[in-house]
Amino acid sequence: MKIVENVDVREIRRKLGLNQSDFWSEIGVTQSGGSRYESGRSIPRPVQALLRLVHIEQIDINKIRKDDYEVVEFLRSQKSDLFKSLKKEAKAWKKEK
Known part of the structure; x- marks a missing residue:
């Protein structure tokens, strides 16, 4: 699986028209944690994978078993x-x- 690296997550969020709370809560990250990632803190690989699945591939992870x-x-x-x-x-x- 290709991981999201060196992408502007803030830009992805804005293109989707979501506020920080809604965007990050879909992958189990708090708004404050997401804000830190958007400000340049490195994003852990599992969070990158979830970001890719949910916000780029548009997969509803709640339906995956x-x-x-x-x-x-x-x-x-x-x-x-x-x-x-x-x-x-x-x-x-x-x-x-």
């Missing part, structure tokens, strides 16, 4: 052709919505 992840990992490693096919169909389905 461990067994969902396990199925994806199984398909990716053991059934790569099926995984690629399903991924393609999912993208087409999302565009139709």
Whole structure:
């Protein structure tokens, strides 16, 4: 997974039209903690990963379950052709919505 490095998190937040409290609470960070990150403090890798998933990839992490992840990992490693096919169909389905 590509981690968010050297990005302007304040700019991401502003583009999404969110205040600090709303933006950071979606990934379990307090407003004051988020403010420190926006002011230049380094962001820990787990927080970077959550930031990427929630605010860049727009994934609702509250809907992800461990067994969902396990199925994806199984398909990716053991059934790569099926995984690629399903991924393609999912993208087409999302565009139709």
